[in-house]
Amino acid sequence: MNINILYEDNHLLLVEKPINIPVQRDSSGDFDLLTALKDDLKVRYKKPGNVYLALVHRLDRPVGGAMAFAKTSKAASRLSDALRRKMIKRKYLTVVHGVPKTKKRRLEDYIWKDNGRNKVFVVSSNPKAKKAILNYETILSQKGFSLLSVQLHTGRPHQVRVQLSNMGNPIFGDQKYGQHLSKRGQQLALWAHVLSFKHPVRKKPLSVESMPPSVFPWNLLL
Structure with a gap:
């Protein structure tokens, strides 16, 4: 599995999650990102035995983009605490059907x-x-679609998908929350764009960015 590394040091591994793979082993039994990264670390650093790598946060299986993993228990503990205190900023890009009635808005549901x-x-x-709380801003609208920048303030399951659908603008390709507009086989147009937080050990600001692929509908609006 070819995985793009966005940042790495002794404590952290920030990567670009590929679409359509689970972040950790689930009931599907499909090969998962966490296992792939552990295998990669084991090979690259010639580590004997088990490799420590902790999941800090999650992305839905069809979502790609920036993800953080902890390589030490100290980093894992401090990042989990930062996540609870809402000190980790997560921004998404998404393409939705239609044009939101309000260009910028805070959704609380x-x-x-x-x-x-x-x-x-x-x-x-x-x-x-x-x-569930998020802020969105409409970047561009054309041909029946809109590109939104979304900032999460809470990390609920399927939060971005269900809140935007409830607003009347389901995400392109969402078979679960926009099935009346999405067609079978379309890829969910939701991407983890920016991940920012204070380094858990060095205490310096750290930010990484990941861009969605240049395919439809992204190439229509980016």
Whole structure:
């Protein structure tokens, strides 16, 4: 598996996740990113035995882009704490159907996950619902599509997908939350664009950027 490394040192490994592979082993049994990276570290550094690499955050299987992994337990612990304190900034690019009514907006919804169907719903009242917050800005609109920049403030499952769909602008290729507009076989147009945080050991600002591939619908708007 050819994986683009965005940044690496003794404590961190930041990579560009390929689309359509799970970040860690799941019920599908498909080869996953975490295993691939451990295998790569083992070969590159000639490490005997098991390789330590911790998952810091997640991306949905069809989503590509910037992801962070910790190579030491110290880095893993501090990044997990930074994530809880909302000190890790995550920005996405996405192509949605239509044109949002408001160019820039903050979305605050309560969402609930049906684990049996692996689907998330925006709800008005549910004791198990959790608050989901994001900001979006419309960069460009043409030919029935819009390119949005999205900044997450919470990290709920399928959050960007379900909140934008609930707004009336489902993401291109989303078979789960935009099935009335998306066609079977289309690739979800959601990309982890920027990942920024303070280095967990060196305490200096660190930011990486990843760009989506130049294919439709990205090449229509980027």
